[in-house]
Amino acid sequence: MFEIRVICDPAETEPIVAALDRTFTVxxxxxxxxxxxxxxxxxxRAESKPTDAEPAESSLAAEQAYANAPSINSEIGWAARTLAAAGxxxxxxxxxxxxxxxxxxxxxxxxxxxxPYGDATAAADAAAVFLMDMDQPGPFYDPRTYVRQQYAHWLSSEQ
Known part of the structure; x- marks a missing residue:
C-alpha cells in the first residue's frame, strides 16, 4: 500500500481520480x-492492481490467514461462550x-x-466494515481482506 498526493486544477480533479481508479486499486x-x-x-491510499497472471489477493489472503485457525465450529462455540459471559x-x-x-x-x-451471494456474505461484509470503523485504519480496497490481514497477525501473536 502507498499514498498518492496530487495537486491539480479543479477542472482536472475528476479525470485524475478516474485515471487513478483505472491504474490502481484506490x-x-x-x-x-x-x-x-x-x-x-x-x-x-492505493495498491497496485494484480495482473491476470497473479492470483486474486483476497483468496490467497484467506488461505494464508486461516491456515492455522481453529475450526469454524470451535470459533462458533467460543463466540457463543464469550457473548454469554459478557452480558x-x-x-x-x-x-x-x-x-x-x-x-x-x-x-x-x-x-x-x-x-448470487447470500446472507453469509452480507454478514461478513458488515462485520468487516464494523471492525474497520473500530480500528479506523484509513481507506482500504476490501474490508474483508483487511480482516484477513488483521486476523493472521493476531493469530501469529497468539501462538
Whole structure:
C-alpha cells in the first residue's frame, strides 16, 4: 500500500481520480482546496492492481490467514461462550470483533462459489466494515481482506 498526493486544477480533479481508479486499486480519494484556493489537493491510499497472471489477493489472503485457525465450529462455540459471559456488548473488546469478523468471513467463503451471494456474505461484509470503523485504519480496497490481514497477525501473536 502507498499514498498518492496530487495537486491539480479543479477542472482536472475528476479525470485524475478516474485515471487513478483505472491504474490502481484506490480507496476513497480525499479532495481539499490548496491554501490559495486556486487548485485542489487529492490524497488517496492505493495498491497496485494484480495482473491476470497473479492470483486474486483476497483468496490467497484467506488461505494464508486461516491456515492455522481453529475450526469454524470451535470459533462458533467460543463466540457463543464469550457473548454469554459478557452480558453486554460494551464489554466486548477488539479481539472479539476481529474473531467474529474472521469467523463470518470463513463461513461466507464457503457460500460464495454460488452466485448470487447470500446472507453469509452480507454478514461478513458488515462485520468487516464494523471492525474497520473500530480500528479506523484509513481507506482500504476490501474490508474483508483487511480482516484477513488483521486476523493472521493476531493469530501469529497468539501462538
Amino acid at each position: 480507496g476513497t480519494v480525499s479532495v481539499y482546496p490548496t491554501r490559495d484556493r486556486k487548485r485542489n489537493r487529492l490524497y488517496a 453486554c456488548f460494551t464489554e466486548l473488546g477488539r479481539d472479539f470483533y476481529l474473531r467474529k469478523a474472521a469467523l463470518l468471513d470463513r463461513i461466507a467463503l464457503l457460500d460464495e462459489p454460488d452466485i
